Structure formats: C-alpha cells, structure tokens
Amino acid sequence: MIKNDTIIALATPSGIGAIAVIRLSGENAITIVDTFFKSIKKGKTLQNQKSHTIHLGHIINDKDVLDEVLVSVFKNPNSYTGENVVEISCHGSAYIQQEIIQLFLKNGCRMADNGEFTMRAFLNGKMDLSQAEAVADVIASNSAASHQMAIQQMRGGITNELKELRSKLLDFAALIELELDFSGEDVEFADRTQFKELVAKITYVLKRLIDSFAFGNAMKNGIPVAIIGEPNVGKSTLLNALLNEEKAIVSDIAGTTRDAIEDEISINGVIFRFIDTAGIRETEDVVENIGIKKAYEKAENAQLIIFLIDARTEKKSQRKQEIDLIKKRFPNKRLLVIANKIDLISNNDRNALESEIDNLILLSAKNKTGIEDLKNELISLVNIGALSNNETIVTNSRHFEALNNALLAIQSVKEGIDLEISTDLFSIDIRECLRHLGTITGDYDVDKDILGHIFSNFCIGK
Ligand SMILES: Nc1nc2c(c(=O)[nH]1)N(C=O)[C@@H](CNc1ccc(C(=O)N[C@@H](CCC(=O)O)C(=O)O)cc1)CN2
Ligand SMILES: Nc1nc2c(ncn2[C@@H]2O[C@H](COP(=O)(O)OP(=O)(O)OP(=O)(O)O)[C@@H](O)[C@H]2O)c(=O)[nH]1
Numbered sequence: 001m002i003k004n005d006t007i008i009a010l011a012t013p014s015g016i017g018a019i020a021v022i023r024l025s026g027e028n029a030i031t032i033v034d035t036f037f038k039s040i041k042k043g044k045t046l047q048n049q050k051s052h053t054i055h056l057g058h059i060i061n062d063k064d065v066l067d068e069v070l071v072s073v074f075k076n077p078n079s080y081t082g083e084n085v086v087e088i089s090c091h092g093s094a095y096i097q098q099e100i101i102q103l104f105l106k107n108g109c110r111m112a113d114n115g116e117f118t119m120r121a122f123l124n125g126k127m128d129l130s131q132a133e134a135v136a137d138v139i140a141s142n143s144a145a146s147h148q149m150a151i152q153q154m155r156g157g158i159t160n161e162l163k164e165l166r167s168k169l170l171d172f173a174a175l176i177e178l179e180l181d182f183s184g185e186d187v188e189f190a191d192r193t194q195f196k197e198l199v200a201k202i203t204y205v206l207k208r209l210i211d212s213f214a215f216g217n218a219m220k221n222g223i224p225v226a227i228i229g230e231p232n233v234g235k236s237t238l239l240n241a242l243l244n245e246e247k248a249i250v251s252d253i254a255g256t257t258r259d260a261i262e263d264e265i266s267i268n269g270v271i272f273r274f275i276d277t278a279g280i281r282e283t284e285d286v287v288e289n290i291g292i293k294k295a296y297e298k299a300e301n302a303q304l305i306i307f308l309i310d311a312r313t314e315k316k317s318q319r320k321q322e323i324d325l326i327k328k329r330f331p332n333k334r335l336l337v338i339a340n341k342i343d344l345i346s347n348n349d350r351n352a353l354e355s356e357i358d359n360l361i362l363l364s365a366k367n368k369t370g371i372e373d374l375k376n377e378l379i380s381l382v383n384i385g386a387l388s389n390n391e392t393i394v395t396n397s398r399h400f401e402a403l404n405n406a407l408l409a410i411q412s413v414k415e416g417i418d419l420e421i422s423t424d425l426f427s428i429d430i431r432e433c434l435r436h437l438g439t440i441t442g443d444y445d446v447d448k449d450i451l452g453h454i455f456s457n458f459c460i461g462k
C-alpha cells in the first residue's frame with residue numbers, strides 16, 4: 001500500500017437510491033476529480049475552493065455528461081481522514097455509481113479496502129484506535145443501548161478514563177528508572193505513598209472497566225434469556241406472546257418443541273434474545289433427548305433463565321423441589337420463576353401460589369396477561385444504570401484482553417512494592433502495564449497485521 005495514494009469507494013449502500021455518495025481520499029483526490037468535474041460556474045476549479053465547501057456541476061467523460069452532481073471538498077488536514085477528501089453526491093442509479101467509480105479507477109485512484117478511510121483517519125491522528133474501532137460499532141448499532149455505548153466509545157470513552165492515569169504512571173516509570181541510574185546510592189525520586197495510591201486507583205479503574213464487559217457484550221449482542229420447563233407448560237406460547245408473532249409451534253401434545261427456537265425483541269431500547277427450548281422430562285425418544293440436552297446447554301449459555309411452571313397445583317409438593325433443582329443446576333444464573341396458565345386457576349389458588357414461591361411472576365401466555373409485567377421485570381434485572389450515567393462500557397474483546405493484561409501487570413507492580421523487591425523488577429511490570437494500555441489506543445504494538453485485522457471487519461467505504 002502506498003501511503004497517500006488516492007482511494008475511492010461508494011459510501012452509501014450499493015443499490016439504487018435517490019442519491020449515492022462516492023468518496024475519494026488521498027493527495028490527488030481533488031485534482032483527479034477536477035479533471036472530470038465541470039462546474040456550472042465557468043472556469044471554477046475545485047482546487048481553488050476553500051475546504052468544507054460544496055459545488056454544483058457535472059461529471060463529464062469524453063464530452064459525455066455522466067450526471068449532474070454535488071461535490072464537497074475537504075482539504076488536508078481538515079477532513080475525516082486528514083487527507084484531501086472529495087465526496088461526489090450523484091443520482092443513485094447503479095449505472096451512474098459504477099460509471100463514476102470506474103472513471104476514477106482508470107485515472108489514478110484505486111478501490112479502498114474495508115475500513116481504509118477510517119484506518120487513514122487513525123494513522124493521521126484524527127482519532128485513536130479504540131475510537132476508530134467504535135466507528136464500526138456505531139454503524140452496526142441497532143438498539144438504543146448498543147448505540148449509546150458505541151457513541152460513547154467513538155467519542156473517546158476508554159481513552160479518556162485512562163489518559164490521566166496513564167500519563168501519571170508514565171511519570172512514575174521515568175522517576176523509578178532514574179533511580180536505577182543511581183543504583184549504588186540510596187535515592188528515592190518516586191514518592192512511594194503517592195505511587196501506591198496511583199497503583200490502587202489504576203487497579204480500581206481497570207477492574208471497573210473489565211467488569212463492564214459482560215454487561216456491555218450482552219447489551220451489544222442482545223441478552224440471551226432461555227425459557228425452560230416441563231413439556232406443555234406453555235414455553236412456546238410464552239415465546240410467541242413476547243415476540244408478538246406465531247414463531248414457535250404450539251400444541252397440547254407434550255414434547256412439541258424439539259429444537260431450540262430463538263428471536264429478539266427490544267424492551268426499552270435493550271435487545272433481549274429469547275430462546276424457547278424442548279420441554280424437560282424423562283423420555284426414551286432419541287430426538288427429544290437431543291432437544292432436552294440442547295435446552296440445558298442453552299440455559300447454560302444464557303444470561304437469564306425463565307423457569308416456567310404450570311400454575312395448576314396438582315403437583316404442589318414437587319414444585320419447590322423442581323425449582324431448587326434448577327437453582328442448584330445453574331447456581332450462577334439469574335433465575336426467573338414464572339407460573340403460566342393463571343387463567344385456569346381461581347384467585348384463591350393464585351394467592352396460595354404467590355405465598356408458596358418467592359418472587360413468582362404469574363401470567364397467562366395464551367391470553368397475553370402479565371406479559372408487560374414480565375418485560376418490566378426483565379428490564380429491571382438488567383443494570384441499565386450504567387447506561388444512563390454515561391459510564392464507559394467495554395464492548396470490544398480486544399480492549400477487554402488488553403485491560404486484563406494491564407491489570408495483571410499493575411497487580412505485579414503492587415506486589416513488588418509491598419514486598420519491597422528491587423526497583424528494576426517492578427519497573428518492568430510498569431512498562432508492561434503501559435504497553436497493554438497503549439495497545440487499546442494504538443500507541444504501541446499496532447503492526448500491519450493487527451490493523452489489517454481490525455479494519456477488515458469494516459464495511460467498504462468506511
Ligand atoms: N458526508 C459525510 N457525512 C459523514 C461523514 C463523512 O465522512 N461524510 N462521516 C464520516 O465518518 C461522519 C462525520 N464525521 C466527520 C468527522 C470529521 C470531518 C472533518 O471534516 N473534520 C475536519 C474539519 C472539521 C471542521 O473544521 O468542521 C477535521 O477534523 O479537521 C468530517 C466528517 C458522519 N457523516
Ligand atoms: N389456558 C391456557 N393454556 C395455555 C397457556 N399457555 C399455553 N397454553 C396451552 O398449553 C399447551 C402447550 O403449550 P406450548 O406452548 O406448546 O407448551 P410448551 O411448553 O412449549 O411444550 P413443549 O414444546 O412440548 O415442551 C397448548 O395447548 C397451549 O395452547 C395459558 O396461559 N393458558
């Protein structure tokens with residue numbers, strides 16, 4: 001890849017639209033477009049225009065008018081990429097889009113790789129690596145929650161949380177390394193009390209960010225909720241009621257659902273992914289048993305488990321035992337116990353049921369009563385406080401890994417100070433911590449492979 005060579009790509013989705021935007025970036029972007037752009041104002045060229053201006057004219061190839069277009073000019077270094085950028089807004093015909101792109105490909109441009117515009121923005125210091133990565137998340141965001149986390153990150157969330165701590169740690173690293181130069185003498189340039197405080201603060205912030213990842217990931221990908229229970233209790237009916245769609249087959253035959261069926265809905269801007277599973281029971285049926293095994297797996301991988309029971313009280317004594325068994329089987333999961341088919345029992349029985357089982361939710365999946373209460377309960381189980389406080393939430397596994405490595409390093413530093421081991425040993429750990437933090441923003445260790453990998457997941461034209 002030649003640096004500053006001029007790249008081109010369609011910035012809008014491929015296909016037909018009212019208008020399409022074709023974007024060029026690189027040293028020659030403006031002069032290349034000038035060759036084929038004829039302003040409606042006689043003699044006006046793009047090179048002579050100010051940055052951030054828009055011009056009406058025609059793209060002309062060999063005297064043929066390809067289209068009437070609006071052209072925006074952004075001049076190095078004041079553009080998204082930091083290079084000269086031209087955006088051509090043409091009519092959204094697939095033919096016009098292709099003709100214009102082909103014209104420029106034949107005249108000094110090459111097709112941009114995925115994410116190459118944003119990669120250039122990073123390389124030219126317009127944003128750090130974690131912000132560049134967040135651009136892809138912003139584009140992919142499909143709920144209020146994932147959108148908010150991505151925007152927060154694109155505006156420098158993690159970077160800002162770590163910036164000051166990093167620079168203080170760097171100062172200490174320098175002082176401690178200076179002490180090493182005087183190793184014969186008994187000098188301490190770095191105040192140990194202050195240093196310990198800083199290490200404690202960094203540990204605290206890293207832990208908070210690391211803890212946010214499970215939540216962030218769930219919010220980004222949707223929170224998986226497995227619906228489990230005995231056959232015929234109404235799991236599939238509940239799924240359908242939540243989705244407001246006849247997604248799963250419902251019948252009064254026990255063992256109707258064999259394979260897991262899932263779909264998502266947004267509740268108050270948070271995506272939940274509900275997974276309907278095969279009813280759990282002892283059976284000889286080979287296929288059904290595979291389904292039951294899968295039901296347990298789905299519950300294992302879910303964030304929340306809905307354990308659905310039939311509200312009718314025939315097997316009252318067994319019920320508490322069953323609930324306890326499920327709790328034991330999934331000790332680390334949030335379990336919601338729900339009694340279904342309350343339309344079939346009396347008010348007295350409802351009251352009895354509620355006093356029998358703690359935190360029980362009662363509903364009728366068939367009549368769709370109690371569904372709103374369930375939704376409210378689900379949303380209250382998710383700590384969306386972190387979102388409303390605009391806290392930085394880690395959603396990127398590369399950042400998560402770097403934060404964990406930085407935490408290990410800073411914990412070694414702390415041990416080193418506590419054990420009063422020789423300074424040269426823990427100064428290595430300080431450097432190690434700084435290096436891991438630096439990989440998040442892209443200050444360290446960003447070789448071509450890592451960059452290529454990060455940006456290859458972008459869409460073209462971004
Ligand atoms: N048409 C269009 N819309 C777009 C983008 C784009 O590239 N083109 N963006 C692309 O993702 C986003 C906006 N991001 C942008 C960020 C910086 C600059 C820019 O020109 N920055 C200059 C000057 C700022 C100024 O002075 O106004 C700079 O940083 O120096 C442009 C777009 C979303 N919408
Ligand atoms: N009266 C009443 N019937 C219900 C309710 N919910 C489900 N049913 C009925 O109960 C029967 C079983 O419902 P399903 O949703 O298929 O039950 P399931 O738990 O998915 O069953 P399996 O897939 O076999 O494990 C069907 O006949 C439903 O119409 C309810 O709230 N009230």
Ligand SMILES: [Mg+2]
Nearest residue numbers: 235236256257
């Ligand atoms: Mg079912």
